[in-house]
Amino acid sequence: SQQGEEDPQALSIQEGENATMNCSYKTSINNLQWYRQNSGRGLVHLILIRSNEREKHSGRLRVTLDTSKKSSSLLITASRAADTASYFCATPGGYQKVTFGTGTKLQVIP
């Protein structure tokens, strides 16, 4: 079964607005990672938050992690057209096992 499930599946916002996407997972994790994928291309790592962290920032990105609810959120502030992409959370459940969600497709309208 899918470990990471993103929500919403699709999101359309105006440039300058904030975008929030959520990820829920089912089992215990060592860390949770967010990746971006531009259409049909490889995934690019955005940010990693460890299980003992609650919040992490990187530039315009803010990630939160709530291990009690088994959920994480990714906030992109002041969005740009170049942020248009699909966003995936990845949850390494074990040494070699990692599961990706189905992703949130973000469209930022100029």
Next chain:
Amino acid sequence: EAQVTQNPRYLITVTGKKLTVTCSQNMNHEYMSWYRQDPGLGLRQIYYSMNVEVTDKGDVPEGYKVSRKEKRNFPLILESPSPNQTSLYFCASGIFRDNEAFFGQGTRLTVV
């Protein structure tokens, strides 16, 4: 520059004709893996390798083979491709458990 290189980027082939998709990384990572991405299903792991000569099945290994004779290379082999293997394939390198993973640019495979 840290890189995962996949070849080819695009491939159209016929049912039953053996093919190999190559993957190479320059980061000296021990861990490499293959994924396929299909609409509505996200990324699903096909095989992974924790080191040279150590490989194991992921979630959807049927119809695929891999080998890891050298640390830098991890080819994906389709002995007898079928149309249900039409997909976008990604190779990844690096240990997810501790750090980020690096992905290749993808191979779009069509089996007719």
